[in-house]
Amino acid sequence: MHPVDYASSDEFVSLYREHHRWLVQMLRRRLNGNAENAADLAHDTFERVMRSESRVAFAEPRGFLTTVAKRLLIDQSRRRAIEQAYLETLAARGEDVESSPETHVLVVEALDAVCRMMEQLPPRVRRVFVLAQVEGLPYLEIGQALGISVQAVQRDMVKAWQHCYAVLYA
Numbered sequence: 001m002h003p004v005d006y007a008s009s010d011e012f013v014s015l016y017r018e019h020h021r022w023l024v025q026m027l028r029r030r031l032n033g034n035a036e037n038a039a040d041l042a043h044d045t046f047e048r049v050m051r052s053e054s055r056v057a058f059a060e061p062r063g064f065l066t067t068v069a070k071r072l073l074i075d076q077s078r079r080r081a082i083e084q085a086y087l088e089t090l091a092a093r094g095e096d097v098e099s100s101p102e103t104h105v106l107v108v109e110a111l112d113a114v115c116r117m118m119e120q121l122p123p124r125v126r127r128v129f130v131l132a133q134v135e136g137l138p139y140l141e142i143g144q145a146l147g148i149s150v151q152a153v154q155r156d157m158v159k160a161w162q163h164c165y166a167v168l169y170a
Helices: 002-010 010-032 037-049 059-093 103-120 122-131 140-145 150-169
Strands: none
Touching: 010 037, 010 059, 037 059, 059 103, 103 122, 103 150, 122 140, 122 150, 140 150
């Protein structure tokens, strides 16, 4: 069965009818009473369930809906933090840099994708990658700072680049 089949199925309609109100209320409590954001997240949750091939949503609906909604909340929080950091960086530049709304959305989406990609790396590999690519430190200094050999730095960089390649081109 394809995910699209759930959208037209009586089973999905029943899932939505039986649990939508409960999900909105649960999200509203988590969002300090923000009804509009709760309704948006509930919609996004059901949309994700509709596209999912998992049958768990129908076997354990509230648990599955809660898990999907929590993941969406985490994604939303991360995206807001990224957007805030981007805006603070623009403000710190001291220039009147006014980007179009489209550019703003594209930059935040790109930064979010990079953050998600980096979060998938083991902590040391991520640290090595950031020190080399963002801070511009040479491998010897990275090794000294982290107490590892230059060969370990090189191996970590290879792992990081392989991961980046796999995410982008796989």
